[in-house]
Amino acid sequence: MAGYADTKDDHLRRLRRIEGQARGLQRMVENDKYCIDILTQVSAATSALQSFALSLLEEHLAHCVAEAAAKGGPEAQAKIQEASDAIARLVRS
């Protein structure tokens, strides 16, 4: 079971909204909308993706990582390394 089982519906709602934003951006480009207005929507979609990632990461730390840490050993270290790498990708993207 994934660490985000309880919030799956909430995540799916967010992602459908992000998919809608990506479709909205296509309509803007098709209709020759003004660049700056398109950029504003891109910033909104980027923020929405980041918020989704941050809430997924928080659940991952609270479930998968915390459980592995409670057991300890190399598995715990591996989970923390893996989470740290994912955080670095988010911070740098």
Added chain:
Amino acid sequence: MAGYADTKDDHLRRLRRIEGQARGLQRMVENDKYCIDILTQVSAATSALQSFALSLLEEHLAHCVAEAAAKGGPEAQAKIQEASDAIARLVRS
């Protein structure tokens, strides 16, 4: 005519791919995929949105802003202020 008229098809292709990434994320959540793998895909989608924004912004500077600057006056200043604000939103999002 929008500043990105020549590259409209390329932009639409990118945005359709981003829409596909947003749908792929929904499938991952629906199928209880591992958090870290989902986060990797979010980072990829975020980078794709940023690349789209940066290429749109470059065209905006090269066309709309450059033309306004060539004419000069308050219109030029307004265009540069507007572009700067959009850049700030991108850097901070």
Added chain:
Amino acid sequence: MAGYADTKDDHLRRLRRIEGQARGLQRMVENDKYCIDILTQVSAATSALQSFALSLLEEHLAHCVAEAAAKGGPEAQAKIQEASDAIARLVRS
């Protein structure tokens, strides 16, 4: 003359504050301060650097790029390409 001649003192003030934040971070590490408090200060210093960059970039667009655009030709294109590359580095860093 640099495009930021009028605001040089303001820029130097900001940068001295950022230097002070970097020294403050060293004191925190030397005194074994709590990681989370250090991270909060890093976020503040990063935001200060970004704000400095954004105000410098705005002046660059308003002066150097606008003047080159007013003259037109390959020099104008080169300036816009150069500014776009700098913006991409800021967005991705």
Added chain:
Amino acid sequence: MAGYADTKDDHLRRLRRIEGQARGLQRMVENDKYCIDILTQVSAATSALQSFALSLLEEHLAHCVAEAAAKGGPEAQAKIQEASDAIARLVRS
């Protein structure tokens, strides 16, 4: 004892380099260096701050958070919440 006790010297070396970058930026502004060259240095300093933050965060997860998670209870939850908030600040700054 802070979670970063073993790597304190390495952290201090990084932070002294970042302080040096902030001083270098002041020299560039004082000497009217070209905006774009200054912006390149700002991107380098921002990346250095992010790398410092990410390595500190990784140690924090591996020590403070892992130990709290091993004990469990509300203390563990509080530590994970606190780390998640710090990650959100980093991603958004």
